[in-house]
Amino acid sequence: MTTARPQPLFYETLKCVGLYLEPNLRFQLYLRCPGFGSVHKTQPVRIHELKVRPNNFEVNGTVFSVGIIRKYARTTPTPKPVKVSNAGGGVQHDVDRYGIRNYGQEEIQPMEAAQRDSTRITHLEEHLQLMLKDRERLRWDVVPDLDLRIEAKRLEILSYRKRMTNQQPSFIQYLQLTITNGTVQYVERLEYDKNLKCTRNYILGKIFAGVKFQVGSLQIGEDKFNSFLGRFLHMQQGLVIEEPGNAFEPNTLGGQTEPLLPVPEGTLKIGEMIVTGNLKNALASIKTCLSENNPPFKKLTSAYQPFPDDPIVQNAELICIARTASLRVFNGKINNKRIHLGRCNIQETDFMILVNKWSMEKSEVGRFYSIGFKKVKKIEEFFSLFINIPGAERGDNEETRWSEFPECIIIPMRDETELNVWFEKTNEEDKVYCNTRFIVKIKVQNSGYAQVHGSF
Structure with missing residues (x-):
């Protein structure tokens, strides 16, 4: 039986296939098949989830990371700390030929450099002695990696000594690109003659340059949210919190924020965005890339911090404040119709300011508004503040009537409106933005929407 040879796809058919092709497979086709280039450049790439972290980026679950690894000669055993570092993808910051962190400082005179290294060695040796004393008085299971840290400290001291005496390092350093998809891993190495930023830009350029992208969810920053609350409560509204840039995070240099991705201007479409670090920098990094006809973000998630006066923020359908926030967030620059606080640091003073605002403005x-809570007791403490508002009444409405906690608080407001306040167990729909067991909901309705049962 003869088998027909596979026929190439026509250009129009290939365009349709390219549009719905899994992004990571499409990137590989583009890099390996020159004939696919014209399709890749003209058809938008659809990415369900893109995460741009400080040390890597992730496309639909496939992680691309760049690090610096050390390779020793075959006759020289590789120290355990180096083995651990190499296995984890390598060092995630630029280093010199001795493996000492390079901060991009200007060249200094040899005498000054030797003095600096000598001072550094003194500090490292003092730290090493403290670690050795800790090892003597602590059980191994209290600090299980202490021996590894001691060996790493000794290697660091050795590197400084070799640099001071201009000796040849015992290793060669390479840049390593690691692509991980579940348990499948692809590794590529090349000589370390470019810094991590240049390497990052090269990789991003290979994947993203010159192509339109539609991203369902874009995350900028680490998976954990930075906490700005302590600093923010001691700062004036609008003051920018600056943070150091990273290889895969927006960098602000000389007042200019570099584009997050090397895509053509006005070609990036985003459904929702998560920013775990500096929101102002993150927004600036996508400004030139974002399409003019991009619809309002369905959800914008950020830690509590000074929110920039930006149309992207103002037009978002849902603002989510991750970690712990303050009721002051409702008095700030964000006046979106829908705002959720992951958790709230409730102060009576902040509450009274908010109530006064509600009584003065047109609702x-x-x-x-909604707020996540873990315990009913904390909700009851919060509700006691509402109950003490003059004119507050108890009742129920369509949302609460058939729920486990049917009672709501009704607060009369201006212009024939009322405020309905209630809580319930977080349901499946709420879990999209709320990860606590209970959720308090505060909603402005027309007067008479809730049925009044009586006063408190």
Whole structure:
């Protein structure tokens, strides 16, 4: 039986296939098949989830990371700390030929450099002695990696000594690109003659340059949110919190924020965005890339910090404040119709300021705030503040009537409106933005929406 040879796809058919092709497979086709280049350049790439972290980026679960690894000669055993570092993808910051962190400082005179290294060695040896004393008085299971840290400290001291005496390093350093998809891993190495930033830009350029992208969810920063609350409560609204840039995170240099991705201007479309670090920098990094006809973000998630006066923020359908926030967030620059606080640091003073604001301004029907809570007791403490507002009544509405906690608080407001306040167990729909067991909901309705049962 003869088998027909596979026929190449026509250009129009290939365009359709390219549009719905899994992004990572499409990138590989583009890099390996020159004939696919014209399709790749003209058809938008659809990415469900893109995460741009400080040390790597992730496309639909496939992680691309760059690090610096050390390779010793075959006759020289590789120290255990180096084995651990290499196995983890390598060092994630630029280093000199001795493996000492390079901060991009200007060249200094040899005498000054030797003095600096000598001082550094003194500090490292003092730290090493403290670690050795800790090892003597602590059980191994209290600090299980202490021996590894001691050996790493000794290697660092050795590197400084070799640099001071201009000796040849015992290793050669390479840049390593690691692509991980579940348990499948692809590794590529090349000589370390470019810094991590240049390497990052090269890799991003290979994948993203010159192509339109549609991203369902874009995350900028680490998976854990930075906590700005302590600093923010001691700062004036609008003051920018600057943070150091990383290889795969927006860098602000001389007041200019570099684009997050090397895509053509006005070609990036985003459904929702998560920013775990500096929101102002993150927004600036996508400004030139974002399409003019990009619809409002369905959800914008950020830690509590000074929110920039930006149309992207103002037009977002849902603002989510991760970690712990303050009621002051409702008095700031974000006046979105829908705002959720992951958790809240509730102060009576902040509450009274908020109530005064609500009593003075015209309330838009449908404006909806929510706050996550772990315990009913904390909710009851919060509700006691509402109950003490003059005119507050108890009742129920359509949302609460058939729930486990049917009672709501009704606060009369201006312009024939009322505030309905209630809580419930977090349901599947709420879990998209709320990860606590209970959720308090505060909603502006037309007067008479809730049925009044009586006063408190």
